[in-house]
Amino acid sequence: MLADVLTSAASWDSERPLLTYLVPLELETTVRIGQLVAIPYGERLVEGILWVLHAEDQDELLAELGAEVTLRPLHAILDPEPALLPHQLALSQWISAYYVTPLAQVAQMMLPPGLMQRSQFVLRLSETYEPGQDLQESSLHLRALLGLLHEEGEVDDARLKKLLGPARAKAILQEIKHSNLIARDPRLYAPKARARTKRLVRLCADEERLAAWKRHQEEILQPVELEPAYVVAALTPLPAAVRSAARRAPNPWEATATMLEKEDKAVVQARRQLAAVELLQQGATPWTQGALSKATGLTSAQLQNMLREQIVKIETEELRRDPLRGRSIPASAPLPLTADQARAVQAILAADKTPILLHGVTGSGKTEVYLQALAALIAKGKRGIILVPEIALTTQAVQRVAGRFPERVAIIHSDLSIGERYDEWRRIRAGEVDIVIGSRSALFAPLPDLGLIIIDEEHEPAYKQGELRPTYHARECALILGQLLDIPVVLGSATPAVETFYRARQGEFRLVELPGRIGSALPPVEVIDLRNELHAGNTSILSRRLQEELERVLAQGQQAILFLNRRGAASCVLCRDCGFVAVCDACDLPLTYHATERILLCHYCGKRSKVLHFCPSCHSSSIRYFGLGTEKVQETIQRLFPQARLLRWDRDTARHRSAHEQLLERFANREADILIGTQMIAKGLDLPGVTLVGVVSADIALNLPDYSAAERAFTLLTQVAGRAGRGSQAGHVIIQTFNPQHFCIELASRHDYHAFYATEIEARQRYGYPPFRRFVKFTYSHEQRHRCQNEALLLSERLTEWIARLGLRETSLVGPAPAFMERMRGKYRWQIILRGPDLHQLLRVIDAPGWEIDIDPISTM
Numbered sequence: 001m002l003a004d005v006l007t008s009a010a011s012w013d014s015e016r017p018l019l020t021y022l023v024p025l026e027l028e029t030t031v032r033i034g035q036l037v038a039i040p041y042g043e044r045l046v047e048g049i050l051w052v053l054h055a056e057d058q059d060e061l062l063a064e065l066g067a068e069v070t071l072r073p074l075h076a077i078l079d080p081e082p083a084l085l086p087h088q089l090a091l092s093q094w095i096s097a098y099y100v101t102p103l104a105q106v107a108q109m110m111l112p113p114g115l116m117q118r119s120q121f122v123l124r125l126s127e128t129y130e131p132g133q134d135l136q137e138s139s140l141h142l143r144a145l146l147g148l149l150h151e152e153g154e155v156d157d158a159r160l161k162k163l164l165g166p167a168r169a170k171a172i173l174q175e176i177k178h179s180n181l182i183a184r185d186p187r188l189y190a191p192k193a194r195a196r197t198k199r200l201v202r203l204c205a206d207e208e209r210l211a212a213w214k215r216h217q218e219e220i221l222q223p224v225e226l227e228p229a230y231v232v233a234a235l236t237p238l239p240a241a242v243r244s245a246a247r248r249a250p251n252p253w254e255a256t257a258t259m260l261e262k263e264d265k266a267v268v269q270a271r272r273q274l275a276a277v278e279l280l281q282q283g284a285t286p287w288t289q290g291a292l293s294k295a296t297g298l299t300s301a302q303l304q305n306m307l308r309e310q311i312v313k314i315e316t317e318e319l320r321r322d323p324l325r326g327r328s329i330p331a332s333a334p335l336p337l338t339a340d341q342a343r344a345v346q347a348i349l350a351a352d353k354t355p356i357l358l359h360g361v362t363g364s365g366k367t368e369v370y371l372q373a374l375a376a377l378i379a380k381g382k383r384g385i386i387l388v389p390e391i392a393l394t395t396q397a398v399q400r401v402a403g404r405f406p407e408r409v410a411i412i413h414s415d416l417s418i419g420e421r422y423d424e425w426r427r428i429r430a431g432e433v434d435i436v437i438g439s440r441s442a443l444f445a446p447l448p449d450l451g452l453i454i455i456d457e458e459h460e461p462a463y464k465q466g467e468l469r470p471t472y473h474a475r476e477c478a479l480i481l482g483q484l485l486d487i488p489v490v491l492g493s494a495t496p497a498v499e500t501f502y503r504a505r506q507g508e509f510r511l512v513e514l515p516g517r518i519g520s521a522l523p524p525v526e527v528i529d530l531r532n533e534l535h536a537g538n539t540s541i542l543s544r545r546l547q548e549e550l551e552r553v554l555a556q557g558q559q560a561i562l563f564l565n566r567r568g569a570a571s572c573v574l575c576r577d578c579g580f581v582a583v584c585d586a587c588d589l590p591l592t593y594h595a596t597e598r599i600l601l602c603h604y605c606g607k608r609s610k611v612l613h614f615c616p617s618c619h620s621s622s623i624r625y626f627g628l629g630t631e632k633v634q635e636t637i638q639r640l641f642p643q644a645r646l647l648r649w650d651r652d653t654a655r656h657r658s659a660h661e662q663l664l665e666r667f668a669n670r671e672a673d674i675l676i677g678t679q680m681i682a683k684g685l686d687l688p689g690v691t692l693v694g695v696v697s698a699d700i701a702l703n704l705p706d707y708s709a710a711e712r713a714f715t716l717l718t719q720v721a722g723r724a725g726r727g728s729q730a731g732h733v734i735i736q737t738f739n740p741q742h743f744c745i746e747l748a749s750r751h752d753y754h755a756f757y758a759t760e761i762e763a764r765q766r767y768g769y770p771p772f773r774r775f776v777k778f779t780y781s782h783e784q785r786h787r788c789q790n791e792a793l794l795l796s797e798r799l800t801e802w803i804a805r806l807g808l809r810e811t812s813l814v815g816p817a818p819a820f821m822e823r824m825r826g827k828y829r830w831q832i833i834l835r836g837p838d839l840h841q842l843l844r845v846i847d848a849p850g851w852e853i854d855i856d857p858i859s860t861m
């Protein structure tokens with residue numbers, strides 16, 4: 001039998017990414033595709049993924065490879081359970097081709113981090129080495145190494161390098177090659193990700209033997225008469241504080257210790273052993289070795305003794321690292337569906353496997369549709385994956401799913417530790433869960449019997465990987481997976497991506513609509529023209545209407561959310577005399593003033609600088625802090641409504657996942673009246689107490705130079721507005737803006753997705769934007785600007801040449817030009833946008849080392 005193996009050790013050949021090996025006879029019954037295997041590669045042993053097995057077609061393959069090749073055998077199977085399922089292998093192949101990325105890199109992305117094993121060489125004394133051999137000709141270093149090997153058995157290359165430095169290590173490795181004293185074996189080192197285990201001590205003697213043993217121990221105790229205090233001392237571990245103090249100060253326990261020493265060792269041992277057995281007999285919960293020794297003073301020699309006498313045994317048990325540990329999640333029962341919801345569930349379960357676009361307005365009950373479709377499929381032995389935007393994971397999505405399917409849900413997201421991720425991954429692979437919920441990478445979970453993929457909030461940019469290769473979009477990968485497995489894929493959103501809706505219109509997706517909210521109406525939206533406020537003499541950041549409404553909400557004991565998309569107290573620091581604006585010297589972006597910490601912060605790279613009191617350019621003292629941030633809003637509201645309980649939710653107040661959770665919980669428990677936050681809070685929140693949503697400033701998002709800027713602005717406003725009035729009380733939304741006539745604002749204020757789509761798709765067609773043209777974004781970063789410019793000119797020449805050579809129609813370049821944010825983290829960035837109906841012919845041949853290549857970018861900025 002032959003096997004094709006994928007390994008990242010081999011340099012990439014897109015035509016032939018796999019290497020062929022012989023399967024040794026003894027492995028023939030155990031090999032399966034998707035397994036991690038060890039293979040010889042050159043001198044080394046490396047890790048690979050078994051991709052194809054050839055049994056019947058073996059001869060053809062051999063003929064194809066030619067007579068002169070000699071195949072080497074697989075070295076070992078590293079894990080009998082496949083790490084990738086067959087559909088994942090197929091998906092990898094698609095991703096590799098479409099996103100023009102080495103197959104091994106794609107396959108590795110699908111595995112949990114820390115799973116791959118490092119290859120290494122291990123030195124040991126060779127079989128021909130004899131102690132006492134004449135070493136006259138060997139160098140001093142070699143002799144020292146021989147001594148070390150004598151003592152330790154083996155030493156690996158990495159350690160050798162550390163001990164001797166790289167140059168000497170290299171010399172000694174040369175010497176080893178020519179001597180026959182030391183053998184050098186290739187080896188793979190255990191992966192970082194491992195199961196966590198603990199060692200548990202359990203009684204194993206039967207009652208009779210245990211009783212006899214105890215009697216014997218008690219006999220040992222008999223002859224010595226002890227003061228009760230000693231017994232207590234021997235049985236009680238020293239408190240940690242005492243132990244550390246003891247190292248420094250005269251030991252208050254010394255008297256006891258000396259006396260104990262004087263006692264017969266056997267007595268001490270008997271006493272501790274008896275105490276240990278007593279604890280083991282009492283407890284329903286097992287004891288770890290450490291805890292037992294802490295509680296009784298039992299040393300490991302004494303424990304060994306008990307093991308030898310077969311009184312106790314040690315069992316290792318795996319400790320699962322559970323991301324939901326310590327969380328109390330209320331169980332939930334299925335709700336009776338509305339007619340629209342029932343139709344949607346039926347559509348998902350129908351025989352037709354065309355993907356579904358579930359377009360349901362905010363608060364229309366999409367989640368319930370997902371849950372009931374999943375339940376129906378699980379009843380048939382299937383399993384499902386739900387993707388949610390990263391931030392929603394902290395909040396309600398996980399709770400709802402985990403509450404409906406207790407103990408049957410695994411979670412995958414980037415904040416998990418390597419250990420947690422590995423444990424979740426193995427539960428999924430072992431079929432211990434029915435549902436995987438997570439951010440985009442959860443799509444690559446090895447879930448057997450996959451029967452449904454749901455992408456909630458499918459318009460979210462977080463589903464696209466933008467910088468690292470492969471620059472995949474989880475939606476596209478999910479659609480391919482759906483085709484490969486012939487299973488339904490559901491894309492859900494109140495504001496589908498323009499491209500998604502277009503594809504539904506073209507018949508690529510079945511469009512299912514949930515046009516109304518459950519039991520309530522979409523909240524009316526009032527647009528406030530901030531210019532009128534200024535004319536009327538109101539210079540506050542809150543319009544009069546918003547103030548009135550806040551007052552009403554507070555008086556009626558309801559809740560409000562105020563939204564704006566900037567953090568900090570002011571968005572920029574400006575000199576009123578000369579117009580100087582403080583910018584980050586690494587990124588060229590305006591710095592933001594943070595009042596609480598009294599610093600200036602670059603929101604892009606996180607660099608901090610001191611506040612300015614004088615303009616560095618003209619030395620005037622007219623430095624002013626302009627614009628708005630969440631902090632400023634908080635301050636203003638607190639001044640206006642001193643009695644209101646405020647909560648601020650942005651990246652400054654919630655740096656960690658658990659902080660997000662706590663904030664949400666406090667607001668949901670009505671511990672605060674007004675929540676102030678950035679776009680983070682626009683995502684999926686379902687809080688029935690919220691009757692007012694205020695958008696403090698809608699303008700920032702409207703005018704960005706990007707083909708998708710209008711879509712993002714409309715989506716954001718519609719989603720934020722959709723947080724109001726989801727409970728029994730009617731809701732109300734106020735949008736403050738200097739651009740009330742902007743079509744995004746007008747249409748968002750009517751929750752009118754269809755009208756927005758009609759306007760936007762026409763513009764996209766007119767200007768040749770996606771989905772009418774495909775885009776590929778090339779970005780080059782360098783510390784020197786001219787280097788960026790040169791590289792960009794060179795690449796654009798080559799691209800132009802290839803477009804002509806391949807005869808690509810309607811294909812052109814935009815740029816080269818500096819990126820919208822030309823400097824980031826100390827580097828300049830230049831861009832080229834390539835656009836055309838089909839760019840893959842070109843992508844396959846063009847070689848652009850050092851360039852970031854984003855295929856189907858969701859933004860051209």
Ligand SMILES: Nc1ncnc2c1ncn2[C@@H]1O[C@H](COP(=O)(O)OP(=O)(O)OP(=O)(O)O)[C@@H](O)[C@H]1O
Nearest residue numbers: 335336337338362363364365366367368518684686
């Ligand atoms: N059939 C039903 N009967 C009663 N209440 C329901 C029903 N279905 C959903 N709900 C409730 O309606 C509210 C809104 O549902 P959900 O959060 O799923 O909306 P959504 O469509 O995901 O909205 P968004 O797109 O804004 O996140 C929830 O509180 C949910 O419990």
Ligand SMILES: [Zn+2]
Nearest residue numbers: 584587602605
């Ligand atoms: Zn910066």
